[in-house]
Amino acid sequence: MTVRHFLKDSSVSPAEQSEILRLAIEVKADRLKRQPLAGPQAVAVLTDKPTLRTQLSFCVGVAELGGYPMFVDGKLAGVGRRESVADVARVLGRQVAAIVWRTYGQDRIEELASLVDVPVVNALTDDYHPCQVLADLQTAAEHLGGVDRLAGAKLAYFGDGANNMAQSYLLGGAVAGMEVVIATPGDYRPKAAVLAEAEAIAARTGAKVAVTQDVAEAAVSAQIVATDTWVSMGQEGDAEERRSPFVPYRVDEALMAKASPDAIFIHCLPAYRGSEVTAGVIDGPQSRVWDEAENRLHAQKALLIWLLAQAQAQTRAQG
Numbered sequence: 001m002t003v004r005h006f007l008k009d010s011s012v013s014p015a016e017q018s019e020i021l022r023l024a025i026e027v028k029a030d031r032l033k034r035q036p037l038a039g040p041q042a043v044a045v046l047t048d049k050p051t052l053r054t055q056l057s058f059c060v061g062v063a064e065l066g067g068y069p070m071f072v073d074g075k076l077a078g079v080g081r082r083e084s085v086a087d088v089a090r091v092l093g094r095q096v097a098a099i100v101w102r103t104y105g106q107d108r109i110e111e112l113a114s115l116v117d118v119p120v121v122n123a124l125t126d127d128y129h130p131c132q133v134l135a136d137l138q139t140a141a142e143h144l145g146g147v148d149r150l151a152g153a154k155l156a157y158f159g160d161g162a163n164n165m166a167q168s169y170l171l172g173g174a175v176a177g178m179e180v181v182i183a184t185p186g187d188y189r190p191k192a193a194v195l196a197e198a199e200a201i202a203a204r205t206g207a208k209v210a211v212t213q214d215v216a217e218a219a220v221s222a223q224i225v226a227t228d229t230w231v232s233m234g235q236e237g238d239a240e241e242r243r244s245p246f247v248p249y250r251v252d253e254a255l256m257a258k259a260s261p262d263a264i265f266i267h268c269l270p271a272y273r274g275s276e277v278t279a280g281v282i283d284g285p286q287s288r289v290w291d292e293a294e295n296r297l298h299a300q301k302a303l304l305i306w307l308l309a310q311a312q313a314q315t316r317a318q319g
């Protein structure tokens with residue numbers, strides 16, 4: 001058996017996802033209680049793309065777990081350019097307790113994970129942002145009154161249906177047993193394989209997943225309203241053509257009025273007020289974006305605690 005990794009939202013089972021979310025709530029209440037990285041053991045936090053929350057929350061989180069966060073600038077290291085992903089994997093894998101990576105292709109993180117004996121965490125790829133969705137599920141659970149209230153709750157996402165957030169909502173929401181509706185233009189649907197995987201998970205968990213162009217239908221009775229930038233990292237060259245198709249999917253006050261009266265608004269940030277969301281919504285009373293950003297810290301600490309415990313149990317079993 002190889003060590004467990006968190007490469008996408010479906011890398012964990014429904015029971016495992018619940019366990020991690022409960023742990024996230026526990027470590028939020030007592031931040032320094034768990035110290036599985038005491039030593040300190042190092043965790044590499046490697047990123048090939050811009051970052052604020054990812055660098056901050058992983059580095060603070062690793063320190064709070066008693067460890068040493070080793071931030072590695074992927075551009076400086078030249079992963080896949082100056083040296084191959086495989087060679088980087090072999091070097092990092094011998095020196096750190098876990099590897100966190102934000103990169104482009106999902107194939108890059110899968111290759112790295114296949115070559116190391118320590119847990120690898122996806123801190124965003126072009127296809128998925130599963131750590132963000134763990135934080136979002138924690139935020140939703142706090143609003144709904146507990147992790148077991150996630151099942152059956154409706155999350156509606158508006159905007160780019162083909163990006164990492166939409167695809168992670170589909171998978172992560174399906175694992176949690178939620179109703180996930182992605183409202184997106186026809187040309188920006190999630191990858192067929194991702195939707196098929198979400199549907200297969202939903203058939204087991206009781207979740208419902210759907211993709212629609214009907215904004216009103218998506219919004220009706222939604223308890224969690226989400227959006228994301230229309231121009232993801234790496235798409236900056238297409239910024240102009242990526243604007244008009246999404247205008248009808250902007251989350252504004254009128255859209256929020258169609259959702260459940262007690263709906264919350266979430267956004268992974270960075271946000272562009274006046275594009276995917278109005279200032280009135282993101283800065284308004286229904287917004288939970290600052291709790292959500294803070295929950296990156298707690299959810300990722302819980303994930304690391306869980307992954308390190310899995311790796312330790314495996315070492316014991318083999319030893």
Ligand code: NVA
Binds near residue numbers: 164228232233270
């Ligand atoms: N979809 C966005 C998420 C940023 C955290 C991007 O990939 O740039």
